[in-house]
Amino acid sequence: MKKLVVALAFAGASAGAFAQGVSVEPQDTMQQQVSVIQSKLAELGVNVKQVHPSPVQGLQEVITDKGVFYASADGRYLVQGTMIDLVNRENLTESALSHVRLEGVAQYQNSMITYKADNEKGKITVFTDITCGYCRKLHRELDDYLDAGITVQYLAFPRGGLRGSGYTDLMNVWCADNKQEALTEAKAGEKPEKIENCNAPVAEHYQLGQSFGISGTPAIILSDGSMIPGYQPAAAISSAIDELNNNKS
Numbered sequence: 001m002k003k004l005v006v007a008l009a010f011a012g013a014s015a016g017a018f019a020q021g022v023s024v025e026p027q028d029t030m031q032q033q034v035s036v037i038q039s040k041l042a043e044l045g046v047n048v049k050q051v052h053p054s055p056v057q058g059l060q061e062v063i064t065d066k067g068v069f070y071a072s073a074d075g076r077y078l079v080q081g082t083m084i085d086l087v088n089r090e091n092l093t094e095s096a097l098s099h100v101r102l103e104g105v106a107q108y109q110n111s112m113i114t115y116k117a118d119n120e121k122g123k124i125t126v127f128t129d130i131t132c133g134y135c136r137k138l139h140r141e142l143d144d145y146l147d148a149g150i151t152v153q154y155l156a157f158p159r160g161g162l163r164g165s166g167y168t169d170l171m172n173v174w175c176a177d178n179k180q181e182a183l184t185e186a187k188a189g190e191k192p193e194k195i196e197n198c199n200a201p202v203a204e205h206y207q208l209g210q211s212f213g214i215s216g217t218p219a220i221i222l223s224d225g226s227m228i229p230g231y232q233p234a235a236a237i238s239s240a241i242d243e244l245n246n247n248k249s
Contacts, residue, residue, distance in 0.1 A: 036075040098225030121149035122241035127157035134231035144234035174200035
């Protein structure tokens with residue numbers, strides 16, 4: 001996701017829109033603080049999903065449709081970046097996003113285009129576009145993933161946003177009778193057949209990806225919610241899945 005200055009600019013808001021904090025007395029409840037933060041971020045077009053206390057006194061962890069932020073309780077200050085626990089060597093921001101990703105993947109399970117491995121040892125969820133070179137490379141190597149026991153399930157992420165031919169083509173792929181075949185043909189460079197009255201959840205997939213912190217494709221989500229930003233060969237993904245499986249046992 002872009003830096004905060006850019007991220008807020010899209011809403012047409014000045015810095016003062018967030019800087020005008022609302023005074024919150026110490027006795028105010030957590031719910032009141034949440035309401036203040038929700039209100040301030042709503043002014044910037046950001047939808048707040050969850051608010052939790054962060055390990056840093058005075059900052060709340062804010063899960064939004066644009067990723068993870070940190071906000072002061074009075075709604076005056078907003079921080080975008082990575083919070084790291086240096087004692088435990090843990091990326092706290094990534095941990096928060098991992099939970100969000102798992103919930104989101106489960107929510108959209110029924111609208112994925114899935115290629116299932118016969119001897120499945122793990123799954124990956126891939127946010128994909130049909131025009132990006134590395135998305136096409138990953139799909140050309142689909143048999144390598146399947147042979148390695150890796151089920152590949154796709155969600156749509158039009159790189160150009162929710163307009164133009166890239167978005168329309170993904171809509172037509174997701175509305176096709178044979179979605180697997182349509183996606184394979186589209187990634188080979190064929191123009192997807194136009195489907196009348198198409199109502200596919202491509203926009204929802206795109207917004208979900210944004211909330212995961214995705215800005216490009218392919219983006220690979222593993223079973224623990226961690227994300228690999230970019231293409232990786234089947235052998236590398238297989239090793240990552242083996243490590244996750246070993247950690248569970």
